[in-house]
Amino acid sequence: MSSTEREFVEQWRNAAYNCYSSGHKFCREVCPVTQVTRNEVHTPTAFHANVVAMEKGLLSIEDVARDYVHCTQCGACELRCPNTLFTGDFYRFRTRTVQLVKAVRALAVDSGIHQPGWQRWVEETNRQKSEPVLGDVPVSQEHVRDWAAGLDLPVGGETILFCDCEGAFHRTSVPRAAARILQAAGVEFGLMREQWCCGGPAAEMGYAERAREFARHNVEDWRAVGAKRIIVFDPHDYISFTEDYPSYFGDEYDFEIVLFVELLAELIRTGRLALTRPVERVVTYHDACRLNKRKGIHEAPREVLRAIPGLTFKDVDHVTQWSYCSGAGGGLSIERPDLTAEISRRRVEQAGGLGVDTLVSACVWSERPLTEQGGKLDQPLEVMDLLEIVALSAGLEDTP
Amino acid sequence: MTATLVTDPVIDELVGICGPDNVFTDRSSRVNRARVPAPFPVHRWAEHVPDVVVLPTSAEQISEVVKLANRHRIPVVPRAGGTGLTDGAVPLRHGILVDVKLMNKILEIDLDDRTVTVQPGINMLKLNEELRQHGVIYPDDPASYPCSLVGGRIGTSGWSLIGGRYGHTRDLVISFQIVLPTGELIWVGDGGGRKVRKSSTGYQLKHLFMGHQGTLGIVTEAVLELVPRPEAEFAAFFSYPDYETAWRSTGALAKSGLATLAGVVLFDEWKLDYLRRDDEAYIPQPDDVRCVVATAMYGTTDEVRPGAKRLLRIGTQTGGAYLGDEISQGDWASRHDRYATPLHGRLRDGQVVPMSWHCEDASINWSKLPQVRREWHDIVARLGDRFRIFDDWGMFAYTNGAFKPWGDYLTEIDVGIWEQELDDAAWDAWVTAKRDIAAVAIAYGGSISACHGACRAGEVDLVPEELGGGWEVMKKVKRVLDPLNIMNPGKYLLDQAYEGDEP
Ligand SMILES: Cc1cc2nc3c(=O)[nH]c(=O)nc-3n(C[C@H](O)[C@H](O)[C@H](O)COP(=O)(O)OP(=O)(O)OC[C@H]3O[C@@H](n4cnc5c(N)ncnc54)[C@H](O)[C@@H]3O)c2cc1C
Ligand code: SF4
Ligand code: SF4
Numbered sequence: 001m002s003s004t005e006r007e008f009v010e011q012w013r014n015a016a017y018n019c020y021s022s023g024h025k026f027c028r029e030v031c032p033v034t035q036v037t038r039n040e041v042h043t044p045t046a047f048h049a050n051v052v053a054m055e056k057g058l059l060s061i062e063d064v065a066r067d068y069v070h071c072t073q074c075g076a077c078e079l080r081c082p083n084t085l086f087t088g089d090f091y092r093f094r095t096r097t098v099q100l101v102k103a104v105r106a107l108a109v110d111s112g113i114h115q116p117g118w119q120r121w122v123e124e125t126n127r128q129k130s131e132p133v134l135g136d137v138p139v140s141q142e143h144v145r146d147w148a149a150g151l152d153l154p155v156g157g158e159t160i161l162f163c164d165c166e167g168a169f170h171r172t173s174v175p176r177a178a179a180r181i182l183q184a185a186g187v188e189f190g191l192m193r194e195q196w197c198c199g200g201p202a203a204e205m206g207y208a209e210r211a212r213e214f215a216r217h218n219v220e221d222w223r224a225v226g227a228k229r230i231i232v233f234d235p236h237d238y239i240s241f242t243e244d245y246p247s248y249f250g251d252e253y254d255f256e257i258v259l260f261v262e263l264l265a266e267l268i269r270t271g272r273l274a275l276t277r278p279v280e281r282v283v284t285y286h287d288a289c290r291l292n293k294r295k296g297i298h299e300a301p302r303e304v305l306r307a308i309p310g311l312t313f314k315d316v317d318h319v320t321q322w323s324y325c326s327g328a329g330g331g332l333s334i335e336r337p338d339l340t341a342e343i344s345r346r347r348v349e350q351a352g353g354l355g356v357d358t359l360v361s362a363c364v365w366s367e368r369p370l371t372e373q374g375g376k377l378d379q380p381l382e383v384m385d386l387l388e389i390v391a392l393s394a395g396l397e398d399t400p
Numbered sequence: 401m402t403a404t405l406v407t408d409p410v411i412d413e414l415v416g417i418c419g420p421d422n423v424f425t426d427r428s429s430r431v432n433r434a435r436v437p438a439p440f441p442v443h444r445w446a447e448h449v450p451d452v453v454v455l456p457t458s459a460e461q462i463s464e465v466v467k468l469a470n471r472h473r474i475p476v477v478p479r480a481g482g483t484g485l486t487d488g489a490v491p492l493r494h495g496i497l498v499d500v501k502l503m504n505k506i507l508e509i510d511l512d513d514r515t516v517t518v519q520p521g522i523n524m525l526k527l528n529e530e531l532r533q534h535g536v537i538y539p540d541d542p543a544s545y546p547c548s549l550v551g552g553r554i555g556t557s558g559w560s561l562i563g564g565r566y567g568h569t570r571d572l573v574i575s576f577q578i579v580l581p582t583g584e585l586i587w588v589g590d591g592g593g594r595k596v597r598k599s600s601t602g603y604q605l606k607h608l609f610m611g612h613q614g615t616l617g618i619v620t621e622a623v624l625e626l627v628p629r630p631e632a633e634f635a636a637f638f639s640y641p642d643y644e645t646a647w648r649s650t651g652a653l654a655k656s657g658l659a660t661l662a663g664v665v666l667f668d669e670w671k672l673d674y675l676r677r678d679d680e681a682y683i684p685q686p687d688d689v690r691c692v693v694a695t696a697m698y699g700t701t702d703e704v705r706p707g708a709k710r711l712l713r714i715g716t717q718t719g720g721a722y723l724g725d726e727i728s729q730g731d732w733a734s735r736h737d738r739y740a741t742p743l744h745g746r747l748r749d750g751q752v753v754p755m756s757w758h759c760e761d762a763s764i765n766w767s768k769l770p771q772v773r774r775e776w777h778d779i780v781a782r783l784g785d786r787f788r789i790f791d792d793w794g795m796f797a798y799t800n801g802a803f804k805p806w807g808d809y810l811t812e813i814d815v816g817i818w819e820q821e822l823d824d825a826a827w828d829a830w831v832t833a834k835r836d837i838a839a840v841a842i843a844y845g846g847s848i849s850a851c852h853g854a855c856r857a858g859e860v861d862l863v864p865e866e867l868g869g870g871w872e873v874m875k876k877v878k879r880v881l882d883p884l885n886i887m888n889p890g891k892y893l894l895d896q897a898y899e900g901d902e903p
Contacts, residue, residue, distance in 0.1 A: 025437075025483060026736070038521065040432050082739075082740070
């Protein structure tokens, strides 16, 4: 066992034992990946048991690194785990499978074991400072604000709208809707001077040092323009800014992170944003994992949907949604696009069963695979972002 | 059969049968299929690792795998959810592990004759997510409802928490297809009809293939009972100042004759102490509560409402105090989740350490519960005196109505074991304790295991004693059906069936 591996095992062995010794695997049937592969080495419980096996010299990081690709870091397993449900905070112990997966991936990278797709992806991101969003879109710092063309947005200020890479280069209608909503509600905000990838995906794939670099750059940019408040609409950024960044920078990290859907619900509640135009659609809501499961945010998006006139909202309870995912998170779509597609297919099939015409999500990253699969249904489903549908109802549709 | 004979050509054949994507020889795939929740000496994990894992997708593939194993005399171990508590799915002799989890399809929902046909890798919770939409459910509800699979339910012949109303796995599985140890595919049920629940044609073969722990073949498809999705559910929890009163009350409740009564569970004071430990979700109860009896009813609203009144009356008239709607409904709703909370483990000095959950489950008649309980706790106490890694997590017993043919008491003692510190000496003492626990069950006219099976080190030694002449028949059956001892060899002392054979 290498010294890095030994250190890792020392750090994680007791946490791993808390799962290993329960071993009931209640987590398994909610895990979106396990539901598809049905392979025991892709289960949350195996992710913990491997640490015990490493301690016993039965497995090494080489043996297991590839298994840990099979996780979207959705957090469902943690919620479903009886250890979390019953003793959560008392012992300051909660089953933290997501953290463990990140840590093992980092151990793999530190040990020189790379997943080819992820390695390429991180190299590209490093070169372009933004994620290599697929397609013909030019991804680079010159183009990072292209999405805002014609919106007349300032740079800098106390409040910054952070636009993630998928939104900036690929699903530009979402940040545009976000900006127009803020403008309509009279919220003052600016953009970054130079916005790099938040670093979250690199952290998720095990490239911890690269992730910190991105983070350092962004925080410096915020400070340079006098930012105090960062608005994010992408749940993945929200995780980076509320979990990763504080862990990198400690107490000096003193930014207020505002999640767009929560702000949105408040703007509507207080009448600062009027939703006047009926939207004649039958919709259901896709609980984005990083909102619902990881952060417990499920009320705000529902509140927003219920405020839209003309809309028929067929809700599915947020606990039931613990077992769905779009399959897009945690880098799975890069290494196992087949699995992402199948997880998304199952998600839209569920939605289709409710007899809706639109699946509303609040996570840009989920929208690409969900859209692709939604289009393949017998009764095709359109996938819209919550912000897009709100913009419609507020009379803010984009006419470029 | 001692050594394994899984060689490269065998792997090639397996790939030919199951396809390259469903045959695994890597260490991780094998190591992760060598454990179930029951503690075993972790330092001996390597002894149980299979040589190769296959995830077949059809009965035919399984049949071919078993035939191949016969040709090469390689052990085959079936594995479903891997949640069995008696190590059934843990290979003792390495070999081929047949993991049925990819076979998890619902093949037919028959609402006319009220059956659902499934593959063995499906989970009850997932199955019911589909069935509920049709107004029906498959009511097998073990505490492992979210994780165990139909194949394993048949392999162990388990108990359902709501069995009083609906029956247990044995009653709910109508018929099934099984690959015999030599590779033939047959269908067994009550008689020959797939959807017939009760027949008197021939021997009762269904029961022979229930609870065999993978020693008599691999189930590949099953027809299951459907019942109407219950319209009403009612849970009532009663508290008692002492065990004796709680036990008498349990008897009265279980004998009530209420047809909607689904389950009656009796928790003793050790168990309450365990549950109360720093459990954030545990609804606090007064300190003078020593024992709790949990009851639940299912059925139509018209039946459950008046039944509930009667149930409350019996509970309170026999010395119980109704614990209120919040505790009753809340705790019943979390019935699947309270079993194994490792951090509730305590050393004698009160130190919290992560302990594994180990349970011994016997089938005991109501009248014998107090004596069995006393002797079992004594055994565990003596063990705890010698080794600090053991902690008594209490006992519970559940029945499903003594007026029913299946109204025995599943009597379980849960023991926390600090597995990280388990060494050979403690392990040996533990195996001896399990043997003693089983001996008590037999001494009081009970059976060693109600639902998990009795093929683990310790209790398994007493199986011949419990079965008497039946044990001789069991060995003959094994030998006839599995002439080469291919299926899950080493389990249930069944190697004895081959004594005197050429090695
Ligand atoms: C938290 C928890 C609570 C539990 N509560 C209960 C309970 O209330 N009631 C109860 O009965 N049990 C309970 N159990 C025990 C366990 O869930 C049951 O024994 C269950 O039936 C095992 O199912 P499995 O799918 O996990 O099977 P496995 O553990 O994979 O296998 C069990 C046995 O069946 C054999 N087998 C597996 N698949 C097949 C097949 N296709 N054909 C033939 N043989 C096969 C295996 O070889 C093994 O011997 C509990 C377990 C846990 C962890
Ligand atoms: S992660 Fe939680 S639910 Fe899953 S096996 Fe471990 S302890 Fe059990
Ligand atoms: S975080 Fe999600 S994908 Fe990852 S193991 Fe847990 S349930 Fe599975």
